[in-house]
Amino acid sequence: MEEREGEVRWDGLCSRDAAARHAALDTIGQAVLRRAESIASGAAADGLPVPAARDGLGEALARLLMLSKRCPFPDVRERSEAILSGVQELGIRIPRPLGHGPSRFIPEKETIQVGKEDATMHTLFAESFATLGRLDNVTLVMVFHPQYLESFLKTQHYLLQMDGPLPLHYRHYIGIMAAARHQCSYLVNLHVNDFLHVGGDPKWLNGLENAPQKLQNLGELNKMLAHRPWLITKEHIEQLLKTEENSWSLAELIHAVVLLTHYHSLASFTFGCGISPEIDCEGGHTFRPPSVSNYCICDITNGYHGVDEIHASPAGIIPVSSTESVCEVEALMEKMKQLQECRDEEEASQEEMATRFEREKRESMFVCSSEDEESAATRDVSRHFEDTSYGYKDFSRHGMHVPTFRAQDYSWEDHGYSLVNRLYPDVGQLLDEKFHIAYNLTYNTMAMHKDVDTSMLRRAIWNYIHCMFGIRYDDYDYGEINQLLDRSFKVYIKTVVCTPEKTTKRMYDSFWRQFEHSEKVHVNLLLVEARMQAELLYALRAITRYMT
Secondary structure, eight states: OOSHHHHOOOGGGGOSOHHHHHHHHHHHHHHHHHHHHHHHHHHHHHTOSSOOOTTTHHHHHHHHHHHHHHOSOHHHHHHHHHHHHHHHHTTOOOOEEOSSSSBSSSOGGGSOOTTSOOHHHHHHHHHHHHHHSSOOHHHHHHTTSHHHHHHHHHHHHHHHHSSOSSOHHHHHHHHHHHHHHTTOHHHHHHHHHHHHHTTOOGGGGGOGGGSOHHHHTTHHHHHHHHHOGGGOOHHHHHHHHSOSTTOOOHHHHHHHHHHHHHHHHHHHHHHHTTBOOOTTSTTSEEOSOOOTTSOOHHHHHTTOOOHHHHTSOOTTOOOOOHHHHHHHHHHHHHHHHHHHHHHHHOOOOHHHHHHHHHHHHHHHTTOOOTTOOOOOOOHHHHTTSSOTTOOHHHHHHTTOOOOOEETTTSOIIIIIHHHHHHHSTTHHHHHHHHHHHHHHOOOSEETTEESOOOHHHHHHHHHHHHHHTTEEOTTOOTHHHHHHSOHHHHHHHHHHHHOGGGOOHHHHHHSSTTSOHHHHHHHHHHHHHHHHHHHHHHHHHHHHHHHO
């Protein structure tokens, strides 16, 4: 509703000052009710029974619905509800949320409820709301791990809003390009709104060909980073830096690479945790009334089938008894114990370690789900990138070889970190902190067991992801991966990291069946950061080779 958004200004709601929020809500309420009264009186004059929320009112009501459910400030939630009630009293139908909670995979009652968070989480929620103007579903799922969330939000805020080489609208457009590679409409929609909010040209959203040539030139790097980063060479970097009038500076390119890798990996998290559409975005609300069973046929056609079906066992899967699942946990812990004992007794030779890595890398290429199918990119997302047929799966299908990237020749700690920090100050430090938190995060628990050292398992997950990208650590025995990660878990990891748009609730449910949802979210944090670091290593190595 915003030119008319001259009447409705949402910015004041992000203030930490209660008086400023109240003033903003008063102004919003007056503008919304004026528009609603105008529509209601016009409908009455035309003899219409239930007037539609038109002329931008629908968007404003959806935003108010989001605020009433997702704002960390109680005063904003209550006043938003009051405005919606006032509109409803005029006979205008107000929206209701579709879905139940921030994730399609995690029952809402098992997530952190807004308004019931502890002091630490409330501070994070308030910070996120003040920074982004919303408390998004990614935040509401990540908050299972507050220490990580704080680092994530700080890094993302710096990349998008603080001083840096790229203008603000470029940053959001690059986010759109990156998310679109994985058909992640959730992230695309959020950044389309942010892109327009910071003054981006709406014409660019009609397709990548309408964006400046400089951004179009980034398409090839975006494509390779997302799907086959091992193919990136210094020649690709040179092409971007030496294209006369549309060239990138080194600092701009580093900023762009960090943004691309951030949003590729965030798309993995979005699909891996089944993040639901935001309440005020398409697919997050409806103006249709609920039926007796709490959903109607229109919801079914939009892919929503009600809470019972969403959280029921997937069709064709027989629920596993808790006894069987407990046995799985016990078996995994026993394997960890045995591997530790083997480590203490003998160490494999360097030749054997290399052989085990190559075997694991080769086998990882053929890990795939029985549900794996080709999926065509939808037009409204695919217009933001080129070559929609290019993907990770095509590579493995043709039996090509992923070259080995030896970590001791080029690592994040010894090479990548300093390069990023030199060309984009402070970002290397922020990324390094985020990598370390994800890698080292532990509560010393496994399902119902306490005082467990999980470092072996966390390292296996991280190194398996890097192995899929061809990255080898000489001091790691890759034979441990097959001992600790079963097939269903490998399928989930490979799908979330390489083709996240194909992730299903069935895959999420089928691994670690006795573990808490917070532990599965923890796995996703490892996947996100290991993937981001792998992509960065290939891009930064190519930039280093260009510079030398």
